[in-house]
Amino acid sequence: xxxxxxxxxxxxxxxxxxxxxxxxxxxxxxxxxxxxxxxxxxxxxxxxxxxxxxxxxxxxxxxxxxxxxxxxxxxxxxxxxxxxxxxxxxxxxxxxxxxxxxxxxxxxxxxxxxxxxxxxxxxxxxxxxxxxxxxxxxxxxxxxxxxxxxxxxxxxxxxxxxxxxxxxxxxxxxxxxxxxxxxxxxxxxxxxxxxxxxxxxxxxxxxxxxxxxxxxx
Amino acid sequence: xxxxxxxxxxxxxxxxxxxxxxxxxxxxxxxxxxxxxxxxxxxxxxxxxxxxxxxxxxxxxxxxxxxxxxxxxxxxxxxxxxxxxxxxxxxxxxxxxxxxxxxxxxxxxxxxxxxxxxxxxxxxxxxxxxxxxxxxxxxxxxxxxxxxxxxxxxxxxxxxxxxxxxxxxxxxxxxxxxxxxxxxxxxxxxxxxxxxxxxxxxxxxxxxxxxxxxxxxxxxxxxxxxxx
Numbered sequence: 001x002x003x004x005x006x007x008x009x010x011x012x013x014x015x016x017x018x019x020x021x022x023x024x025x026x027x028x029x030x031x032x033x034x035x036x037x038x039x040x041x042x043x044x045x046x047x048x049x050x051x052x053x054x055x056x057x058x059x060x061x062x063x064x065x066x067x068x069x070x071x072x073x074x075x076x077x078x079x080x081x082x083x084x085x086x087x088x089x090x091x092x093x094x095x096x097x098x099x100x101x102x103x104x105x106x107x108x109x110x111x112x113x114x115x116x117x118x119x120x121x122x123x124x125x126x127x128x129x130x131x132x133x134x135x136x137x138x139x140x141x142x143x144x145x146x147x148x149x150x151x152x153x154x155x156x157x158x159x160x161x162x163x164x165x166x167x168x169x170x171x172x173x174x175x176x177x178x179x180x181x182x183x184x185x186x187x188x189x190x191x192x193x194x195x196x197x198x199x200x201x202x203x204x205x206x207x208x209x210x211x212x213x214x215x216x217x
Numbered sequence: 218x219x220x221x222x223x224x225x226x227x228x229x230x231x232x233x234x235x236x237x238x239x240x241x242x243x244x245x246x247x248x249x250x251x252x253x254x255x256x257x258x259x260x261x262x263x264x265x266x267x268x269x270x271x272x273x274x275x276x277x278x279x280x281x282x283x284x285x286x287x288x289x290x291x292x293x294x295x296x297x298x299x300x301x302x303x304x305x306x307x308x309x310x311x312x313x314x315x316x317x318x319x320x321x322x323x324x325x326x327x328x329x330x331x332x333x334x335x336x337x338x339x340x341x342x343x344x345x346x347x348x349x350x351x352x353x354x355x356x357x358x359x360x361x362x363x364x365x366x367x368x369x370x371x372x373x374x375x376x377x378x379x380x381x382x383x384x385x386x387x388x389x390x391x392x393x394x395x396x397x398x399x400x401x402x403x404x405x406x407x408x409x410x411x412x413x414x415x416x417x418x419x420x421x422x423x424x425x426x427x428x429x430x431x432x433x434x435x436x437x438x439x440x441x442x443x444x445x
Contacts, residue, residue, distance in 0.1 A: 047343055072346040079347040085340045089362045098358065099348025140348070 001057055003148070003180055007043050009050035016040065016050070016204040024178040026171065028191040031201035037184040038082060040201070041150045044182065045079050046072035056180075057147050077148040078141030082184075084133035084157065088126035092117060095125050096140045111139045114169040116162075130157040135166070142173060149174075151183040155190065167193055222415050228395050229403035230422065236311070236386075236399060237379040240318035244326040244375045245368070247319065252330035253360070271328070273321045282388025285317050289389070314390040314397055318379045325374040333367020334360065366437050373437075377430040380423065 004021040016036045029037045043050035046061070046069070054061040056077075061070045086095050096108065096117075112118040115135045125133060134157045141149060154170075155163045171194055174181055183190065191198045200207045255267060273281060289307040290296050299307040307313045341363060345355035361368075383401040390397030392406065400423055407416040 045347065047346070072343075073349045076349070077347070079343075081340050081343075083340070085338075085344050087341065087344075087359065087362070090358070098344070099350040099354065 001178075001180075003056045005044065005052065005054040005062075007040070007050040007052040007054070007062075009039065009043050009048060011036075011039055011048075014039070014204050016043070018201075018204070018206040020199065020206055022180060022182075022197060024174075024180050025196035026174055026181045026183065026194045027197040027199060028195035029182065029184045029199045029201055029206075030186065030188075030191060035201040036204040037201045038152050040206075041079070041152055041182065041184060044148070045077060045150055046070065046075055047079075059147075075148075076144075076146055077150060078144075078146035079149075080134075080137045080141050080151045080154045082152040082156070084130060084137045086125035086128065086133045086136050088124065091122055091124055092128070092132075092136055093121040095136055096121075096143060098140065108139075108143055111142055111173075114173075115139050115166060131159065134158065138166075138170075145177055146179060149179055149181040151181060153184055153186065155185070155187065163187075163189070164193070170194065222412065225394060225398075226400075226403060226415060226419055229398050229400045230419070232311070232396070232398065233380055233400040236314055236318055237376045239315050240322060240379045241326075241372055241375045243315070243319050244322055245372060248323065248326035248330050248371060248375075252327045252334055253356075255327070256331045256334035271324045274324050278321065278382070278384025279388060281321055282317065282385040285313075285320065285385070285389050289313055289316065308389065309391040309393065309397060311390070311397060314386050314399075317385045317389040318382060321382060321385045322375045322378045325378045326371045329367045329370040329374060330364065333364035333370075336367075337363045366440065369437050370434050373430045373434045377427055377434075380426055380430075 001024055002021060003023070004019075006019040007016065009016040014034065014036055016039055018036075018040055029040070031037050039048060042048045044054060049069075050062070051064040053063050053065075056075075059070075060068060061075055062068065086092075087098070090098070096112070109118070112121060115138060117132070117135055117139060120128065120132060125136065128136065134154065138151070138154050141151070155166060158166060167190065170181070173179075183194070185191065197208065251270065255263065255270075286308060287293065288295050289299070291300060291306050291308060296307055299305070299312075303312075305312075307316070337360065341359050342355070345359050350358070381401060382399070383405070386397070386399055387402055390399070392398045392402045398406075400419060404416055404419045404423070407419065
C-alpha cells in the first residue's frame with residue numbers, strides 16, 4: 001500500500017519542511033542531532049501540531065486545507081520514544097497490554113518470546129534494565145498490528161551482540177504483517193541491515209540517501 | 218486535672234478529629250477534579266480560579282469567617298435553603314464548620330495535587346494517547362498512580378491544617394461545648410481561665426499530631442522528589 005506525507009512545522013530556529021512517499025517497508029532516518037528526525041516522528045504521530053497532509057493506508061490523518069486532523073488516539077499507530085517509556089507501577093504484561101488495543105494472546109506471547117520478554121511478564125517495569133524497558137516499549141508498539149510503526153532509536157540501549165537478533169525479529173515481523181515502519185537511528189547498521197529506504201535529514205529537510213547520496217525529494 | 222476538664226478536652230479533640238476527617242474527605246473529592254482542570258487545561262479565567270483557590274493562604278481567617286457567616290446566616294438564601302432542607306441552622310453548627318474548613322483548607326489540598334499532576338512526565342501522558350486510552354483509563358492507569366505522593370501530601374496537609382484552624386471555626390461555629398468547640402478553641406479558653414496543666418496537655422497533643430503529619434509530608438516529598 002502507498003503512503004505519503006507533506007509536513008511543515010516550526011520548532012525554535014528549525015523549520016521542518018518534509019515530503020515523502022513510501023510503501024509497506026522499513027525506512028531508516030539518520031542525520032545530525034537537532035536535524036528534526038524525532039520531531040518528524042512526533043508530527044506523524046500527531047503529538048506535534050504540524051501543517052500539511054498525511055495519508056496512511058488510504059486514510060487521511062491530516063489535511064490542513066480542510067482542517068482535518070485525526071487525533072493521535074484514532075491514528076492506530078505504534079510509537080516508541082527515544083527513552084523507554086514504561087509505567088513503573090505496572091508489570092511488563094500490564095504495560096504491554098495497556099490501552100484499547102486488541103491482539104490475540106498467541107501473537108503477544110510470540111512477540112514477547114522474540115524480544116526476550118517472556119520470562120519478565122510478571123515483573124514490575126521499575127525493576128527492568130534500560131534495555132529490557134526499551135524492548136517492552138517496542139513490543140507494546142507492535143501489539144495490535146498498527147497502521148504505522150514509528151520508532152525513535154529503538155535499539156540504542158541494547159547490547160551490541162543482541163541488536164542483530166532483534167533487528168532480524170523486527171524485519172521478520174514487518175515482512176509478515178506488511179506494516180510500514182519509520183525508524184530514527186544513529187546506528188549505521190540499522191540502515192544497512194533493515195532499511196528499504198534510507199532518508200537523511202538535515203536542518204529540517206529530507207533527502208533520500210542512495211549510494212551517490214544526491215537524490216533529493 | 219478534674220474529670221470534667223478531661224472529658225471536655227477529649228470532646229474537643231474528638232470534634233477536631235471528626236471535623237478534620239470529614240473535611241479532608243470532601244476536600245479530596247473536590248480538589249482532584251479542580252487540580253486536574255488547573256494542571257491540564259487552559260481556559261479564560263484560569264488565573265482567576267487559581268487566585269480564588271489560593272486566597273485562604275493569605276486572607277485573615279476572620280475575613281473568610283465573616284463572609285461565610287454572611288453567606289450562611291439564617292436570613293440568607295443559603296441559610297434559608299439549609300433550614301428548609303435539614304430543619305436546622307447552618308451557622309454555629311458542625312456542618313457550618315465543615316463548610317468553613319473545606320473552603321479554608323482548599324489550597325492545601327489543591328496545590329500539592331496540581332503540582333503532582335504537572336510533574337507527570339510528558340511521555341507518560343503521550344503514551345495514553347498513542348495507546349488510544351480513554352480519558353478514564355488515562356486517569357486510572359497513569360494520572361492517579363503517578364500522583365500518589367501528591368495525594369498523600371494533600372490529605373496530610375488538609376487534615377493537619379483543619380486540626381489547627383482557629384479563627385474561621387470560631388467565627389462560623391462559635392464555641393458550643395460538645396458540638397462546635399474544637400481543640401484549638403478549647404486550648405484558648407483553657408489559657409484564658411488559667412488552666413495551665415490542661416492547656417499544656419492539649420497543646421502537647423496538638424503538637425504531636427502536627428509533627429507526625431508534617432513528618433509524613435516531608436518523607437513523602439523526599440521519596441517522590443516533590444518540593445525538595
